[in-house]
Amino acid sequence: MRVIETILASLVIMVALSFVNNTLIPPYSPRYEATELEKLGYNVLHNLEARGILTRYVYDSDIARGQALLRSALMVSLTPDIYFNLTIYRLDEFGQLHLEGQPIIHGEPEAFQNPSQVSTVTYILASPGDYYDPRILVLQLVRR
Amino acid sequence: MLVSFGKHLGQHRCPRARRGQFVIIAALMIAIMIVSIAVVMYSTVSYYRYESWEEYMGLIDNVMAGSKQVLLSLLANYTVNVYEKGVADKSIVNDMLLKWSIDLYKAFPSYGLNVSFYERSQLVNINVYGISYNRLVNGFIKCYWYHPEGLSSVCAEARIDALRFGLYGYNTSALYYLYARIDTTYISANPSSVQNINVTVVRENGPATDLNWSNFEVLRFDPNIGDWRTVDLIPKNTEEMMASPGVYTLEFLESVTAPYYKWLIVTVRDNRGIYVKLSTYNFIQFEVQRATPTSQMTTSADEIYTLECGIGGHWYWNGKELSVIGDVAVMPPFPPIPIKQFRVNVTETGSSGPFVTSPCQYEIWDGVNWHGKIIEVPRGLADPWAKFNASSRIVFQVKFPQLSIQRQKVRIYWLDDLDAPPYQGPSDLTYDSNTFTANTNRYRVEFIGVGHTKSPTYPYDYYGVAALVMINPTNGLCFGPWNLHAFGIYSGSLGEWRPYGQWQIKYWYQNTNKRAVVRLIAILNSTQVQNIYNPSTGPRNNYYDTYAVVFITANVKYLQLNVHIYWKQAQTDYGLWFASIMGKGEPKYYAFLNYTTGSVAGPYEYNYINRQHREYRYPGYWAAHWNEEFGRGVIFNEASVQSLRSINPSRTRFSVTEAASSGANQGSIEFEAINCGGSEYTTYTGLSYSYSLTMWMYSGGDYAEVNNYYYMFLESYAPKIVVGG
Numbered sequence A: 001m002r003v004i005e006t007i008l009a010s011l012v013i014m015v016a017l018s019f020v021n022n023t024l025i026p027p028y029s030p031r032y033e034a035t036e037l038e039k040l041g042y043n044v045l046h047n048l049e050a051r052g053i054l055t056r057y058v059y060d061s062d063i064a065r066g067q068a069l070l071r072s073a074l075m076v077s078l079t080p081d082i083y084f085n086l087t088i089y090r091l092d093e094f095g096q097l098h099l100e101g102q103p104i105i106h107g108e109p110e111a112f113q114n115p116s117q118v119s120t121v122t123y124i125l126a127s128p129g130d131y132y133d134p135r136i137l138v139l140q141l142v143r144r
Numbered sequence B: 001m002l003v004s005f006g007k008h009l010g011q012h013r014c015p016r017a018r019r020g021q022f023v024i025i026a027a028l029m030i031a032i033m034i035v036s037i038a039v040v041m042y043s044t045v046s047y048y049r050y051e052s053w054e055e056y057m058g059l060i061d062n063v064m065a066g067s068k069q070v071l072l073s074l075l076a077n078y079t080v081n082v083y084e085k086g087v088a089d090k091s092i093v094n095d096m097l098l099k100w101s102i103d104l105y106k107a108f109p110s111y112g113l114n115v116s117f118y119e120r121s122q123l124v125n126i127n128v129y130g131i132s133y134n135r136l137v138n139g140f141i142k143c144y145w146y147h148p149e150g151l152s153s154v155c156a157e158a159r160i161d162a163l164r165f166g167l168y169g170y171n172t173s174a175l176y177y178l179y180a181r182i183d184t185t186y187i188s189a190n191p192s193s194v195q196n197i198n199v200t201v202v203r204e205n206g207p208a209t210d211l212n213w214s215n216f217e218v219l220r221f222d223p224n225i226g227d228w229r230t231v232d233l234i235p236k237n238t239e240e241m242m243a244s245p246g247v248y249t250l251e252f253l254e255s256v257t258a259p260y261y262k263w264l265i266v267t268v269r270d271n272r273g274i275y276v277k278l279s280t281y282n283f284i285q286f287e288v289q290r291a292t293p294t295s296q297m298t299t300s301a302d303e304i305y306t307l308e309c310g311i312g313g314h315w316y317w318n319g320k321e322l323s324v325i326g327d328v329a330v331m332p333p334f335p336p337i338p339i340k341q342f343r344v345n346v347t348e349t350g351s352s353g354p355f356v357t358s359p360c361q362y363e364i365w366d367g368v369n370w371h372g373k374i375i376e377v378p379r380g381l382a383d384p385w386a387k388f389n390a391s392s393r394i395v396f397q398v399k400f401p402q403l404s405i406q407r408q409k410v411r412i413y414w415l416d417d418l419d420a421p422p423y424q425g426p427s428d429l430t431y432d433s434n435t436f437t438a439n440t441n442r443y444r445v446e447f448i449g450v451g452h453t454k455s456p457t458y459p460y461d462y463y464g465v466a467a468l469v470m471i472n473p474t475n476g477l478c479f480g481p482w483n484l485h486a487f488g489i490y491s492g493s494l495g496e497w498r499p500y501g502q503w504q505i506k507y508w509y510q511n512t513n514k515r516a517v518v519r520l521i522a523i524l525n526s527t528q529v530q531n532i533y534n535p536s537t538g539p540r541n542n543y544y545d546t547y548a549v550v551f552i553t554a555n556v557k558y559l560q561l562n563v564h565i566y567w568k569q570a571q572t573d574y575g576l577w578f579a580s581i582m583g584k585g586e587p588k589y590y591a592f593l594n595y596t597t598g599s600v601a602g603p604y605e606y607n608y609i610n611r612q613h614r615e616y617r618y619p620g621y622w623a624a625h626w627n628e629e630f631g632r633g634v635i636f637n638e639a640s641v642q643s644l645r646s647i648n649p650s651r652t653r654f655s656v657t658e659a660a661s662s663g664a665n666q667g668s669i670e671f672e673a674i675n676c677g678g679s680e681y682t683t684y685t686g687l688s689y690s691y692s693l694t695m696w697m698y699s700g701g702d703y704a705e706v707n708n709y710y711y712m713f714l715e716s717y718a719p720k721i722v723v724g725g
Helices: A002-023 A036-050 A053-058 A063-077 A109-113 B002-010 B015-045 B047-085 B091-107 B185-189 B638-645 B704-713
Strands: A082-091 A097-099 A104-106 A117-125 A135-143 B113-119 B122-126 B133-137 B141-144 B149-162 B167-182 B193-203 B216-222 B227-231 B242-244 B247-257 B264-269 B275-279 B283-289 B304-310 B314-317 B342-347 B355-358 B360-370 B373-381 B392-399 B407-414 B430-432 B437-439 B444-448 B467-471 B478-483 B486-490 B493-500 B504-506 B519-526 B528-531 B544-553 B558-567 B576-581 B589-594 B600-605 B613-617 B619-626 B631-636 B653-657 B669-674 B688-698 B720-722
Touching: A002 B015, A036 A053, A036 A063, A036 A117, A036 A135, A036 B047, A053 A063, A053 A117, A063 A082, A063 A104, A082 A109, A109 A135, A117 B047, A117 B091, A135 B091, B047 B091, B047 B113, B047 B141, B047 B149, B047 B167, B047 B275, B091 B113, B122 B149, B122 B167, B133 B141, B133 B149, B133 B167, B149 B275, B167 B264, B167 B275, B193 B264, B216 B247, B227 B247, B304 B360, B342 B360, B342 B392, B355 B392, B355 B407, B360 B544, B373 B504, B373 B519, B373 B544, B373 B558, B392 B407, B467 B558, B493 B519, B493 B576, B576 B631, B576 B638, B576 B688, B619 B638, B619 B653, B619 B669, B619 B688, B619 B704, B631 B638, B631 B669, B631 B704, B638 B669, B638 B688, B688 B704
Parallel strands: none
Antiparallel strands: A082 A097, A082 A104, A082 A135, A117 A135, B113 B149, B122 B133, B141 B149, B149 B167, B167 B193, B193 B247, B216 B227, B216 B264, B242 B247, B264 B275, B283 B407, B283 B720, B304 B314, B304 B392, B342 B355, B342 B407, B360 B373, B360 B392, B430 B437, B437 B444, B444 B467, B467 B478, B478 B576, B486 B493, B486 B576, B493 B528, B504 B519, B519 B544, B544 B558, B558 B688, B576 B669, B589 B600, B589 B619, B613 B653, B619 B631, B631 B688, B653 B669
16 A cells, blocks of 8 residues: 555656646746847847848948938837837947947837836947948847 | 456465565656656756757857858958959958957957857859859858959858857858859850840859949950950949849940950949959960971971060060061950969960960060160069059960971960969979079079179189179089170280179069069169279279170070160270170180171181180171080070171171180180270260170080071061961
8 A cells, every 4th residue: 555655646746746847937037048128139130130221220321320220220120118229339440349429219218217127139240341340239128 | 457467467476476566666657757857857957058049049140140241341352452453462361350250259248259260162053044153162262253254252161159158169151252154155146246245143142133234344455545445334223234133234335346345354243342353255366487497407396485475466586576477456455364364375286286384474574765765674573463464474485396387376364263373383493592593404594793703613703793604504514604795905804894783683473482484584784894804993884884684594495685785985995795705615616607608607626725816707696615515606686796787897706715814715705896806996975786695505516506596586587476367
């Protein structure tokens, strides 16, 4: 009888562990996990680059116009409940970062102060044409 | 199953055995449970790895997309530099990729990102519209241009480590290219004119479908200006130009008439900034027809011409432009491409024989205004990357090894590989700057002058006088120096004032470690003369200027010398020499060709017992001295004989001097424009003359070889170029 009990007990434990494993949602761990916003940021920037839009706007000879167009492109690409702050840096020949134009901001300032979710994506962009002049894009996303 | 098993056994087994079954089942169940728990624990522990996959995939995508753009920028930068500046600088590849790796590290400092790039070889295989084009791409950037189809490509392997994700050795390769092809089938249709051409453009991801007329440039050769000019294209957008994906029709504003539509240069630049330059043809062909009197020659085994081919249908031999049989207008023009791309094939058994590779080299020639006279002189070897232009000459050799051969065919073609170096095939031509010595397989020449005043093979110091010492390379025999020019007598010693200066040796291509393979050029540009017997007063600049050019040529028995003399002040003295070639007592016999009779005078034997300076009238096209082992002949061309006779024809002499100033035997041969045995002669300011001499080095025994081959160097017997055949 003890043996039968042992077997039954083992079965119960096994079933319990399987149930837990399949149903339990693990706690949020930002150290290891990319947030949905982060994934979204990468995807948006990567898609814009793949379509040639990102490079064209970032390297527009008229920086203000390019950044305005980029702002529009990001607004279209992101859902309305997401605000963003995109900062573009230019790398000089000594590796120093210089702000290119102005930060491209969409959203109310308070949304950035008390966001429900916030994430930052860094993206590097190589120049088109026959010269080397990369840009580093820092995209901060917040969800209202 | 378990039940029936138990029933079956129950008839034979005891209750103790029945308990054992439960123990086994329990053990199995526990084992299964342990395995299950292990799986659960593993998935719990490694959960974050699956989650972070998406994050680092985003990073990798970013790195790869940026790297692609950097590689495209590299290719665009390289091709635009080649196209616009004629500069192919691959050092930018490593510089730019290193910068990119550093910038990536800086952009993602917390990821421990380490990206490195490596060269990769890959075969580009293009199969569209019936095109089958295969080329190997290596060394990061590879370009194949100047043929009817061409390619610009970049290929690299990227290795990515991202320490934060525990990612090591992520490896991926990338190949990007622009291929273009001109449809040249219209040429074979032989129309009277052409209004358009078709060009197919393909990229790594398929036909390029985003180009318009501004992405193309067409050049044609204009005979009126003797150069290439742009053909204006009718502005059209992509839809109007593109017959099918990637196939563009370029419409000319003005038609291009025959035969010039056969020779077009087309440049394609895609919207990524990458260039490809194409040509509708890839070789130029003509024939060389000998004109030597074969009936008067016994052999032509050494009848080898070192020809120079210039732009616009100009060929040169021994300082003379060759005459052309046929219409030069039907001769394809040289395309404006880097001169290093050119190669030469020749036949050796007659014009219908097979082609063999001929060594070739590329030189720059200038018309220099020298004392009010334009003289054509080489500046040196060309910059290999310089485009073929009016100053460029391709130098190659054509043989007529049998008397029965009258014509040989020559094909000058160009390589499509932009990495091709200047022709550097096997050559016996070497130069040792330590000993100032040039070597060929036929002779050795030591340059005497400022910086190297005395040859170990000749016992007299020349105190900066420029001369050439010829040595037999097989046995080291040396007869003595070849003096380029001389004037006057010093205390009974002949040829007092001789050109003073330093030879400039042209053996290396500019800015490279590539060498001349056909001939070495040595230039003496001197404004001073030196008393070779008494240098104590130092070199003088109140006599004459000398511009001399020597060609030391591989594979042949001759070396050529062009001399230009300009007198700055009047001087009075005895004797004026165009050439005095020393003997060091080695030669036994001499002979010369009599200008008046056209027959050989001699052979004479040097009299080293009753030694004298002996003068003979009417020097003709050659003179020689020899012994049983070694011989040298000096050959004048027709213009040089006239130059020799131009000052005072009654005083021209062939002469020999049997004793040196030290009292040793000499045995020279000399050509005197004014004989030293007569009265004094006074030069005058502005007196100038030029002459071209050839030294024929042979194994001695008699003068037959010199008498056999001297025709080669006479203008009347110069080869002719046959075009359009």
